[in-house]
Amino acid sequence: MTDSLQQRIETALSQIHHPRLGTDVVRADVVRDVATTTDGKVRLTLVLAAEDDATLVRDVRHAVEGVDGVTNVRVDVMDPAQYDAARGDKRAANLAAAGRSAPARALPVMDAAPSRPATPAAPQPVNYPELGKIIAVSSGKGGVGKSTVAVNLALALAQRGARVGIMDADVYGPNLPRMLGVDEPPPVRDQKIQPLEAHGLKIMSIGFMIERDQPAIWRGPIVMKVITQFLRDVAWGQLDYLIVDMPPGTGDAQLSLVQATNVHGGVIVTTPQQVAVGDALRGVKMFERVGVPVLGIVENMSYLENPETGKPIAVFGSGGGQRLADEVGVPLLGQVPIDPRIVEGGDTGRPIVAAEPNASASRALIAVAERVAARVAERYGAERAAR
Known part of the structure; x- marks a missing residue:
């Protein structure tokens, strides 16, 4: 059941074109750390450079929300430098310098042990x-x-x-x-x-x-x-x-x-x-x-x-x-x-x-x-x- 949901999410994301990189967001490797739960909650990180179109956030969110079995979607947006700093991901930086993108990654399940540290928590509201x-x-x-x-x-x-x-x-x-x-x-x-x-x-x-x-x-x-x-x-x-x-x-x-x-x-x-x-x-x-x-x-x-x-x-x-x-x-x-x-x-x-x-x-x-x-x-x- 979990594998089926992962496949449906990846299929939906593969339909979203990344204008700057000329391919879909999965092959462009800008969708990272996609995680799901058995009750259909999905959380992912979208890596956007300053020159990227911000409507990609909306398109990614809407695509995942439309997947059968998804009950909740959270999209964390980070620029490449923030992502690399948070993850300590030197490999991504080296690939970017060489003009290549990383291969598509498997979609982990939240209930399983994560392969990477969790995404930093959202900012806490301030009381005024x-x-x-x-x-x-x-x-x-x-x-x-x-x-x-x-x-x-x-x-x-x-x-x-x-x-x-x-x-x-x-x-x-x-x-x-x-x-x-x-x-x-x-x-x-x-x-x-x-x-x-x-x-x-x-x-x-x-x-x-x-x-x-x-x-x-x-x-x-x-x-x-x-x-x-x-x-x-x-x-x-x-x-x-x-x-x-x-x-x-x-x-x-x-x-x-x-x-x-x-x-x-x-x-x-x-x-x-x-x-x-x-x-x-x-x-x-x-x-x-x-x-x-x-x-x-x-x-x-x-x-x-x-x-x-x-x-x-x-x-x-x-x-x-x-x-x-x-x-x-x-x-x-x-x-x-x-x-x-x-x-x-x-x-x-x-x-x-x-x-x-x-x-x-x-x-x-x-x-x-x-x-x-x-x-x-x-x-x-x-x-x-x-x-």
Whole structure:
């Protein structure tokens, strides 16, 4: 059984082309120390040079995740020098100098005695008590209004009297500058980055530091550095909540955040249709695997209110958020209706909770904030009294 799983993993990896080396990743010998357990857990090291395409990490992970019998995948990324130093592998260095690659290696079983020392452990999360409760707002796919929910959740918590910061971890598509109406380089004082402020929130985004049309073509280690710097080197002051707007999906930014600090809860945003719910389910499972409690599900774009009767019109179907919440055993935090003023507010830097607090969508988002605060209080104790 174990041999069969090893063979399937090697076959899947042999389909991944390494652009720089012109062959598959198995023959290129960049996948090292692949280890499996009898219950389908897989751990491997991917050796990437600085000039290699970082999408190889994603491709390797997805290929192994798709192998029948695999239940969990961990990919440790190291550059050649790090790998050789950690392993004391002089043979690999000599082969590289000679322009040759090592032959493909057998895949060991974790339960058997390893032929090499174990890969160094992942970095331990750092606790930042001054940041209060760190809440990650995530989604399985783009276009479901995740950033809209994150911004208005932060505003609604601030309206309750809490001290709130919001951090843009969507380094590939930062939207907070436009949505909150602030966009200038943050000042630096006493070697600390000063967050910008708007609507009573402290805000940090990579969008403040790069040109609007500049793509962030960054590999995982750089994403980790950006997120760590935003946590450690920004003068947030004392917060009650730090809301983190994550990029869609389950990639490097999500992993970097949970490795960098202790995340107190995740909020998953979806829309009612089944394709979005299926992607959101993967977001829930990602949080579960890395030990982050899921506070609940927000169903965005739930319905359109008939302007004449006020009755809901299910434009994108109905019930998807509730079905997901029931499936994973967490509460449905709220259903946010479609409202053109949400789009207008996001484009003009006037989020709907601040601009139209009595709108149906605002009331739904404020209710979401109240339920998030209640869920956090259940797990960690009551929030600081409102000032």
